[in-house]
Amino acid sequence: MGAIVSFLSQIDSINSIVNKLTREHEIVKECLRIHRKIVEKEKLISELEGKVKGLEEALEKLNVSEDYKKQVFTHLDEHYKEYMRRFKYDADNETYIDSEKYIPYYSGSSVYDHESGGLLQCMQLSYLAAILSSEKEGYASGHPGVLMLDSLSKYLGTLKSDELPKEEVVQIEVSEKDLIIDPEVYEEIYKMLIELSTDHQIIIVDNSKDTAETLRILEEMDTLSLKTIKNKVDNMLESKII
Known part of the structure; x- marks a missing residue:
């Protein structure tokens, strides 16, 4: 009976570790998702900056002294x-x-x-x-x-x-x-x-x-x-x- 109790204690400890790792895994997944989103937005910002530059150049050509x-x-x-x-x-x-x-x-x-x-x-x-x-x-x-x-x-x-x-x-x-x-x-x-x-x-x-x-x-x-x-x-x- 004492052995079973000791195993239950280990199981609880293992479950606690598993739950902790599961939470950390979810956090890592969320961080990766945010990171990919940041990379995507940075790429979009870079493209928009290129368009803005092109529009500014076109506007400069349209400007008449x-x-x-x-x-x-x-x-x-x-x-x-x-x-x-x-x-x-x-x-x-x-x-x-x-x-x-x-x-x-x-x-x-x-x-x-x-x-x-x-x-x-x-x-x-x-x-x-x-x-x-x-x-x-x-x-x-x-x-x-x-x-x-x-x-x-x-x-x-x-x-x-x-x-x-x-x-x-x-x-x-x-x-x-x-x-x-x-x-x-x-x-x-x-x-x-x-x-x-x-x-x-x-x-x-x-x-x-x-x-x-x-x-x-x-x-x-x-x-x-x-x-x-x-x-x-x-x-x-x-x-x-x-």
Whole structure:
């Protein structure tokens, strides 16, 4: 009986050691799990730091010096005012392209504040023409040099509702005050587009089939096939210009 009691004492001692080792084993396993997690997070941190460095380098390339930005907007302002003058609008100090909002202004009001359709069209065309001219001067190297204009004759005083076929579902109504009724103005618009087409691809979409001015400009401007335009854009994408 005494021997059995002594064995029980040893068994209890062994069980105690086993339990202790089991707890220590669990602690070691948890430590290993935490260690692997730390290694995983350190690897992730290293990868993220690499991405941050790459983004910082990309951001640095995107940052434009104030002097260069001033040069660009000086060029844009000059050409924007020049085109507005060609369209018979006064181009004073209140007519400019905002360097913070990147939108054109005329007489102190932005393109979003004016209501006259004719004025808005002239502002937009002057704005786009100024951007295209800056591309030629090297200020917009990423611009593809392609401009598409839709319903150009809408505000040119040439689109009349009685000229549209009766079966036309959508009738475009333009009030007289919104029309550009001066022949010299829309003649100047065509001249401007012809000038721009020398170095850029200009595409005009117009549903007014009887607009003689639109047909004439299409005849005078050099045209490229859609395939040529697509190839041009694809080449620029491949070279990462845009």
